[in-house]
Amino acid sequence: MRYMLTYDLMETARNTNQWMGASALAMASYPVFSLFPNPALEWMAAWGEVTERTFQRMVVKPDWGIPSVTCEDGKDHLVQVETVLERPFGDLVHFAVLGRKPRPRQVLLVAPMSGHYATLLRSTVTSLLPDCEVYVTDWHNARDIPVSAGKFDVEDYTLYLVDFLRHLGPDTHVIAVCQPAPLALAATAYLAEEDPDAQPRSLTLIGGPIDPDATPTEVTDFGRRVTMGQLERTMIQRVGFKYPGVGRLVYPGLLQLASFMSMNADRHGQAFMDQISRVARGEASDHDAHNRFYDEYLAVMDMTAEFYLSTVERIFKEREIARNVFTVAGRRVDIGKITRVAVKTVEGAKDDISAPGQCVAALDLCTGLPDEKKASHVEPDAGHYGIFAGKGWRNNIRPLVLDFIDANGPNPTKKAANKNAAA
Structure with missing residues (x-):
């Protein structure tokens, strides 16, 4: 109480x-x-x-605010946000550009569940729309989800990605931004073993903590210092009487916001x-x-307590992805089973949240993937936000990602994906 x-x-x-x-x-x-x-x-x-x-x-979900996009015909086309799949904890949404033919590049943009809404990727979506059919994981605020909907932890998150990829089909290219990078890698490995025909064609991991210990930061140091008991006592609360999720254990968005702002209070x-x-x-x-x-x-949005705690314990403390011992429903997910999905990592040289080295560790885990299917890029002078929404993304990273997608599409336009030697 x-x-x-x-x-x-x-x-x-x-x-x-x-x-x-x-x-x-x-x-x-x-x-x-x-x-x-x-x-x-x-x-x-x-x-x-x-x-x-x-x-x-603080309690209002922002609108996507993408009324139109200019296409290759030089005209502005209206954009309509359509819900493709509805789930209790998150939906799969599609940005339909009205009046144009479907783009050959089909992209699933995996948004982080780390305190902010998927609309944080608004500029990323806008930059991809002229060239791609864009789908996004639109996660829900935990305070609005009744307790009867059950739990949602890192395994459930992974299985949501698996369901979304099965629905979209094998001609999909995944771009995972920040927090979901390790779970997107796990979902791809899960499909490689359980449903190979549903695997995406490529996987781009942007600034994600695949191996948090590869390059320690303030975030990883905090994860090491604090115990799970301390986190449970100080960070977890029950949703109050005002919202549909009353009684659900959450890591409140307001508490997360206080943590975000304290890092740069001045x-x-x-x-x-x-x-x-x-x-x-x-x-x-x-x-x-x-x-x-x-x-x-x-x-900001509330996260379910089990998702927050399992992320800290299993991704950061136990490093289950980095050690390739992550399990879903008691079954190990072997990242080495990925043999045909091209994998690219993107890091920012000045990223103080997921520092360079943490994300590129994914390539070493893909032991079954040939080197020509691996690529990496480190963006000079870019911080965490800049690698998916800033000038570095628009001018340098986005073109490289699109080239990577084309190199691994159904009709490759390039002989090799590994333009930026990574492995």
Whole structure:
């Protein structure tokens, strides 16, 4: 019961701050005050506007916001988000570009379940749409899933990917971003043994912790220091009475957000002070750089407790993927069984979350895969976000990934996939 009360207390604090911001904005905007201009009232209104927006965004799932895309015919085509498969903990969605013929490249973009919604990959989806048929794993907020739906851990996540790949068929190219990289590798190995005809044609792993110990970071050090008992006591709560998932054990999104922001508290604090100043001077807008970034960054989702704890214990502490001893339903998944799915890894030279070395470790695990089916790339000067959504992705990584896909499609356009020697 105490875990539920703590969850509701956090939601109460968030709601109170949102209300205070709205109240300050409304009070400072009384028409009568315009008779006596006062800079303090302008600052009060600016503080209220920024505060209300900040705390409101924490419980709102962002929209994909991709109304159209310019295709090779030079015309803008409307984009429609379609749900292809519905599951309790996540859906498979397709970005249908209306009025154009289907693209030969079929891509499954595996979004992370690490605190933010799949919309974090909005710019990645937008960049791929002109050239690919794009499918995305759209994970649900655990607070909205009734307890009757059961558990969801790393094994369930892996089996969801297996189901999605079976539905899409063998002409699929998988791109897994960050957290799901080890589980996407495991799902591919699972299919290689259980259902070879459903294997994807290629697997691109971007900034994922395949072997967290290959290059230690602050994230991996934390995973080593803390015990599972400490995590359970300090991070896990029960969903409060307000949501459909009442009683479900989760790692709350608000708690995750506090952890995210504490890592760069000074920078975030300065960013909000600067935004209040811009609003007070009339220089801010609804879609300025600050709001575009923080509308997404602040929108957090709860993770099921079993998924969070099993990720820390099995992926980071026990290194089951790195040691090739990962099991699903009591059966070992042997990554060495991957023999025909081309595998490419992408890392950022300045990535301080999944540092260079952690992701490329996947290639050594693919002992049954010939070297010509392996490739890797390290993007200079790119951090974690930049390797899938920044300038490095747009200008360098995306073209390389598309070349890799073409080299391993049904009608290869290149003789070898290993343009960037990896193994």
